[in-house]
Amino acid sequence: MEGVDHLAHERNKSEFDVDAMKIVWAGSPHAFVVSDRISKLVASDPGFRKDNRSTLSRKELFKNTLRKAAYAWKTIIDLHLSEEEAAKLRFYVDEPAFTDVHWGMFIPAIKGQGTEEQQQKWLPLAYKMQIIGCYAQTELGHGSNVQGLETTATFDPQTDEFIIHSPTLTSSKWWPGGLGKVATHAIAYALLIVGGREQGVHGFIVQLRSLEDHSPLPGMTVGDIGMKFGNGAYNAMDNGVLRFDHVRIPRNQMLMRVSQVTCEGKYKQSDVPRQLVYGAMLYVRQTIVADASCALSRAVCIATRYSAVRRQFGSQNGGPETQVIDYKTQQSRLFPLLASAYAFRFVGEWLKWLYADVTQRLQANDFSTLPEAHACTAGLKSLTTTATADGIEECRKLCGGHGYLCSSGLPELFAVYVPACTYEGENTVLLLQVARFLMKTVSQLGSSKKPVGTIAYMTRVEHLMQCRCGVQRGFAELSADLVEAAVAHCQLLVVSKFIEKLQQEIPGKGVKQQLEVLCNIYALFLLHKHQGDFLSTGCITPKHAALANDELRSLYSQVRPNAIALVDAFNYTDHYLGSILGCYDGNVYPKLYEAAWKDPLNESVVPDGYHQYIRPLLKQEIRTARL
Numbered sequence: 001m002e003g004v005d006h007l008a009h010e011r012n013k014s015e016f017d018v019d020a021m022k023i024v025w026a027g028s029p030h031a032f033v034v035s036d037r038i039s040k041l042v043a044s045d046p047g048f049r050k051d052n053r054s055t056l057s058r059k060e061l062f063k064n065t066l067r068k069a070a071y072a073w074k075t076i077i078d079l080h081l082s083e084e085e086a087a088k089l090r091f092y093v094d095e096p097a098f099t100d101v102h103w104g105m106f107i108p109a110i111k112g113q114g115t116e117e118q119q120q121k122w123l124p125l126a127y128k129m130q131i132i133g134c135y136a137q138t139e140l141g142h143g144s145n146v147q148g149l150e151t152t153a154t155f156d157p158q159t160d161e162f163i164i165h166s167p168t169l170t171s172s173k174w175w176p177g178g179l180g181k182v183a184t185h186a187i188a189y190a191l192l193i194v195g196g197r198e199q200g201v202h203g204f205i206v207q208l209r210s211l212e213d214h215s216p217l218p219g220m221t222v223g224d225i226g227m228k229f230g231n232g233a234y235n236a237m238d239n240g241v242l243r244f245d246h247v248r249i250p251r252n253q254m255l256m257r258v259s260q261v262t263c264e265g266k267y268k269q270s271d272v273p274r275q276l277v278y279g280a281m282l283y284v285r286q287t288i289v290a291d292a293s294c295a296l297s298r299a300v301c302i303a304t305r306y307s308a309v310r311r312q313f314g315s316q317n318g319g320p321e322t323q324v325i326d327y328k329t330q331q332s333r334l335f336p337l338l339a340s341a342y343a344f345r346f347v348g349e350w351l352k353w354l355y356a357d358v359t360q361r362l363q364a365n366d367f368s369t370l371p372e373a374h375a376c377t378a379g380l381k382s383l384t385t386t387a388t389a390d391g392i393e394e395c396r397k398l399c400g401g402h403g404y405l406c407s408s409g410l411p412e413l414f415a416v417y418v419p420a421c422t423y424e425g426e427n428t429v430l431l432l433q434v435a436r437f438l439m440k441t442v443s444q445l446g447s448s449k450k451p452v453g454t455i456a457y458m459t460r461v462e463h464l465m466q467c468r469c470g471v472q473r474g475f476a477e478l479s480a481d482l483v484e485a486a487v488a489h490c491q492l493l494v495v496s497k498f499i500e501k502l503q504q505e506i507p508g509k510g511v512k513q514q515l516e517v518l519c520n521i522y523a524l525f526l527l528h529k530h531q532g533d534f535l536s537t538g539c540i541t542p543k544h545a546a547l548a549n550d551e552l553r554s555l556y557s558q559v560r561p562n563a564i565a566l567v568d569a570f571n572y573t574d575h576y577l578g579s580i581l582g583c584y585d586g587n588v589y590p591k592l593y594e595a596a597w598k599d600p601l602n603e604s605v606v607p608d609g610y611h612q613y614i615r616p617l618l619k620q621e622i623r624t625a626r627l
């Protein structure tokens with residue numbers, strides 16, 4: 001049955017122009033063309049094979065990742081790929097690696113916090129990968145509490161240097177990706193001490209390893225922190241530990257856009273806010289939201305295709321059994337996730353715009369929207385990663401037993417994805433930041449400072465106007481409730497950005513209608529899930545709640561004939577999906593059967609260890625066996 005499209009009947013049912021939807025998903029015709037070309041290029045190149053990943057040992061996996069990263073770089077150079085194309089190539093290679101942090105954090109940190117001069121010195125080296133950077137902020141003792149970091153950077157005016165030191169075990173850098181074995185440089189965050197005075201945490205460019213033989217420079221103790229969750233692909237990343245013993249770096253390696261230290265040992269602050277030190281986190285959180293839609297759509301694509309292939313029960317007169325996608329219970333679990341994937345895509349697009357806008361303003365010394373940008377990036381990072389991690393696991397369950405096989409692609413996707421709930425700001429800690437922002441806004445409602453942008457709605461919520469709550473008073477006590485309020489605020493953002501998207505012109509037969517259905521599913525599903533909150537606050541009546549539920553059922557029926565086409569619109573190659581259950585042609589069973597025989601355990605019919613451990617059991621010789 002090779003070459004037969006087992007899902008063709010599903011594809012024929014669809015009521016909209018899939019090619020037009022592909023462009024909506026990609027963001028623009030240009031983005032679609034680039035994405036399509038690069039994904040096919042990666043998929044067709046055996047150098048980027050990844051189907052054997054789960055059988056490799058840590059060392060083999062790591063070395064293979066180094067090879068792939070080098071091969072990807074060679075491909076980028078040989079084909080003269082643009083920056084956009086190169087980023088896409090790394091995305092489709094789909095393997096956590098030191099390059100993620102080099103491009104995703106090291107370079108943005110220098111761009112955001114370095115002076116013009118520093119950028120001119122370091123960026124060309126980083127862009128050519130003549131140096132490889134990591135982002136060394138977190139320590140063994142502190143991650144969330146950045147101001148609690150213990151590494152010190154003491155200025156020595158005699159030599160015009162900083163002395164970087166780890167005074168305690170807990171001050172050891174711990175977690176930075178790429179640090180363990182690969183990075184030659186780090187942006188290391190440390191408590192600045194000038195003239196005996198502490199001046200808060202700042203970033204420093206520190207060379208870690210020799211550019212000749214890769215050995216750690218004097219005063220550095222550096223290594224990998226060990227195996228991580230799931231035993232899977234994230235172990236391709238060398239998250240590292242680093243201890244400094246009075247390491248000296250030149251003064252001009254402190255990132256000095258926000259504040260400076262002069263050669264005389266004077267600490268000066270520019271008129272830019274101190275929070276810009278956190279600028280790299282703003283940038284990365286925004287990219288994490290965009291990535292959430294990729295990871296969730298990938299899981300949803302697998303679960304949707306497989307749900308159309310899988311049949312259980314309901315055979316009539318010897319005919320085929322029911323496709324599990326036709327069960328209302330399956331639909332009510334799967335389709336809200338499909339809607340979420342689209343919702344996160346559009347809110348991610350909007351956040352990208354917001355980030356570009358705030359960056360432009362910051363460059364013009366307009367800092368007015370920074371708190372809002374921080375609240376939006378932090379809150380949406382938290383909301384989308386939590387929903388995506390939960391969604392991937394739900395997709396695994398939606399695939400029944402076969403979802404538990406590595407060849408379904410879902411266990412690995414989950415293991416690689418789930419730390420996104422923790423890194424780049426633990427999700428609850430980030431929601432507390434949003435809550436703080438909301439409380440500040442509420443406390444200013446009566447004043448002349450009118451809320452604008454994403455919090456403009458607050459002026460319309462009458463009972464808030466009566467609130468006279470200080471930000472500090474009662475915050476800790478009420479924090480669990482405030483976190484719920486923060487989530488609700490972020491959900492409002494997601495829904496409103498989806499609605500705004502639909503107010504734009506969207507070409508293609510039936511495309512807008514499909515998106516309207518998904519938008520309604522997203523909003524009504526939330527209402528249904530949280531109807532207790534909506535009812536108890538009097539926002540809706542029980543009648544509304546019942547109507548919403550009826551409407552949801554009808555919307556699921558409208559999605560059903562279009563479900564396969566809606567996941568085809570993600571335009572994922574089989575290589576990127578990495579899943580037998582989600583393969584494009586739906587030819588699942590022969591592929592599963594064939595893959596089983598490739599497992600190393602099946603290399604011999606009688607397993608290794610038979611003579612030592614199985615035979616003595618069977619022959620009742622266990623007492624005399626040498627174990």
Ligand SMILES: CC(C)(COP(=O)(O)OP(=O)(O)OC[C@H]1O[C@@H](n2cnc3c(N)ncnc32)[C@H](O)[C@@H]1OP(=O)(O)O)[C@@H](O)C(=O)NCCC(=O)NCCSC(=O)CCCC(=O)O
Pocket residue numbers: 100101104135137138143144145146147177275276278279281282284370371374422423424425426429433436
């Ligand atoms: C918890 C907070 C948010 C703040 O804690 P705090 O003690 O209250 O902070 P503070 O220093 O007193 O400052 C408070 C003030 O700073 C603001 N702020 C905080 N973060 C930002 C930001 N990113 N942009 C703009 N503003 C920011 C806050 O809103 C506060 O403002 P306010 O005083 O209320 O006006 C912060 O320290 C933090 O971000 N912690 C999380 C640490 C984190 O995200 N680490 C990331 C490490 S790198 C990583 O994980 C890489 C992943 C690898 C991969 O992607 O593969």
Ligand SMILES: Cc1cc2nc3c(=O)[nH]c(=O)nc-3n(C[C@H](O)[C@H](O)[C@H](O)COP(=O)(O)OP(=O)(O)OC[C@H]3O[C@@H](n4cnc5c(N)ncnc54)[C@H](O)[C@@H]3O)c2cc1C
Pocket residue numbers: 101135136137138141142143144145174175176177239419422423424425426427428429432
């Ligand atoms: C895979 C991975 C990759 C990483 N890569 C990097 C990297 O490249 N560079 C880097 O510098 N770091 C990196 N990190 C570290 C990461 O950024 C931190 O782990 C993260 O910021 C969370 O901090 P923490 O570990 O201190 O958690 P903790 O803050 O110790 O969290 C533990 C618990 O305490 C709760 N908690 C903490 N503070 C509060 C509070 N104020 N109020 C209420 N509850 C609170 C949290 O909600 C959580 O439930 C990485 C981590 C992982 C897992």
